[in-house]
Amino acid sequence: MTIEFKTPDEIEKQLRQVQIVAENVMRPESRVLDDNEHSRPHNFVHMMWPQMQEMERANLEASLRRARNGGNGDRPKSDEPKKPRTGNLALVHMIEMLSWGDAGVYLCIPGGGLGGAAIQAVGTPEQKERFLRRFTEGDPKWGAMAMTEPQAGSDTSNIQTTAVFDAETNEWVLNGQKIFCTSGKLAYAESDGLIVVWATVDKHAGRAGMKPFVVEAGTPGLKIVKVEEKLGIRASDTASFVLDNCRIPADNLLGESGPKSDKESSGETKGFKGAMRTFDATRPIVAASAIGIGRAAFEFARDTLAKQGVRMDYESPRWKLTTAQADLLDMEIQLRQAWLLTLKATALLDSGGDNKLPASMCKVKAGKAVTVVTQKAVELLGPLGYTTQTLAEKWMRDAKINDIYEGTGQINTLIVAREILGYTRKELK
Numbered sequence: 276m277t278i279e280f281k282t283p284d285e286i287e288k289q290l291r292q293v294q295i296v297a298e299n300v301m302r303p304e305s306r307v308l309d310d311n312e313h314s315r316p317h318n319f320v321h322m323m324w325p326q327m328q329e330m331e332r333a334n335l336e337a338s339l340r341r342a343r344n345g346g347n348g349d350r351p352k353s354d355e356p357k358k359p360r361t362g363n364l365a366l367v368h369m370i371e372m373l374s375w376g377d378a379g380v381y382l383c384i385p386g387g388g389l390g391g392a393a394i395q396a397v398g399t400p401e402q403k404e405r406f407l408r409r410f411t412e413g414d415p416k417w418g419a420m421a422m423t424e425p426q427a428g429s430d431t432s433n434i435q436t437t438a439v440f441d442a443e444t445n446e447w448v449l450n451g452q453k454i455f456c457t458s459g460k461l462a463y464a465e466s467d468g469l470i471v472v473w474a475t476v477d478k479h480a481g482r483a484g485m486k487p488f489v490v491e492a493g494t495p496g497l498k499i500v501k502v503e504e505k506l507g508i509r510a511s512d513t514a515s516f517v518l519d520n521c522r523i524p525a526d527n528l529l530g531e532s533g534p535k536s537d538k539e540s541s542g543e544t545k546g547f548k549g550a551m552r553t554f555d556a557t558r559p560i561v562a563a564s565a566i567g568i569g570r571a572a573f574e575f576a577r578d579t580l581a582k583q584g585v586r587m588d589y590e591s592p593r594w595k596l597t598t599a600q601a602d603l604l605d606m607e608i609q610l611r612q613a614w615l616l617t618l619k620a621t622a623l624l625d626s627g628g629d630n631k632l633p634a635s636m637c638k639v640k641a642g643k644a645v646t647v648v649t650q651k652a653v654e655l656l657g658p659l660g661y662t663t664q665t666l667a668e669k670w671m672r673d674a675k676i677n678d679i680y681e682g683t684g685q686i687n688t689l690i691v692a693r694e695i696l697g698y699t700r701k702e703l704k
Contacts, residue, residue, distance in 0.1 A: 297376025374567025379510030390418030459514030496521030642678030
């Protein structure tokens with residue numbers, strides 16, 4: 276087996292275009308959008324929409340082909356080698372670069388988002404066609420995912436939002452409250468937006484009762500009640516919803532055609548397992564975003580110190596380095612370690628392998644690394660780093676979310692420990 280570390284040429288070409296956007300569209304607006312929370316970055320959205328449409332279209336077609344071929348994707352002729360899929364690899368490279376530009380602005384990127392990832396993970400081919408096709412046409416639109424509740428953060432088994440099937444109308448009726456929904460306002464505001472809501476069909480079943488439902492923007496009974504004011508990623512909206520007798524068609528239950536599945540009695544549902552598959556796909560993306568923020572802070576600190584005569588030294592023994600030089604080396608090491616773990620998790624995802632362990636590993640590492648690196652950048656820059664004269668203090672504020680959402684660092688550390696040691700969730704909490 277050959278391991279190739281060179282970035283594919285087509286991804287390199289895409290990255291050059293994305294870098295232009297990051298440098299010339301995102302960075303110049305960073306401070307203004309941070310100061311005016313929830314202002315929409317219109318220039319960025321409209322510039323990225325055509326590229327996102329193309330990416331959404333490619334991902335959808337590939338997913339539908341895999342479904343038609345029994346999960347094997349495009350079947351090459353017997354004398355042709357199978358071309359490796361690189362869709363997720365291209366995505367994490369793009370996200371890293373966009374987050375280097377501005378993480379809050381990046382999170383405003385149009386497309387399926389977390390909601391689309393959930394549909395890809397557990398939706399039927401018909402549902403993927405129905406819900407994801409909208410992100411390949413028309414004006415910019417957004418998807419979002421609503422899982423967290425006031426009493427259910429990391430403990431997803433405690434979700435209280437209910438879904439009751441009404442056989443007379445062939446509808447599901449959702450009631451409850453959701454908080455901390457990334458891009459929830461954007462998804463709610465656009466006519467073709469959608470939100471994947473996780474609800475329970477049986478509160479006594481714990482995780483086995485969890486199900487994902489697609490609630491489309493404009494559905495009666497879905498109401499946005501709050502948009503958070505936050506420490507960082509301030510250009511991105513984080514919304515809270517109330518679902519009050521919110522009725523959706525029966526076939527908006529992802530992955531299933533009716534109110535119950537054949538496996539529901541044994542607990543082998545597409546609910547909690549579907550959520551975990553969604554996170555296995557999105558945690559490398561969060562890690563890539565963290566690395567992009569960290570790289571921005573590291574490069575700025577490195578270049579600023581170099582102007583003062585403190586330059587990176589890769590050849591001298593560590594005991595000959597100044598404290599600042601040693602700190603810069605440690606910052607770069609942290610980011611490179613996180614990036615390699617992220618590439619591994621992404622490569623496994625593209626190849627169809629089980630990436631649960633590396634997805635959590637890269638999320639833990641990147642979340643810790645970006646927190647340390649951005650804080651060290653502010654420290655090395657002194658007063659310059661602490662004031663709003665530069666973006667260093669903003670990067671430090673933006674960094675922390677990457678250790679929190681998509682599963683906190685503590686939860687992902689538990690997942691890593693369980694996977695390595697072979698413990699169940701009940702055995703290791």
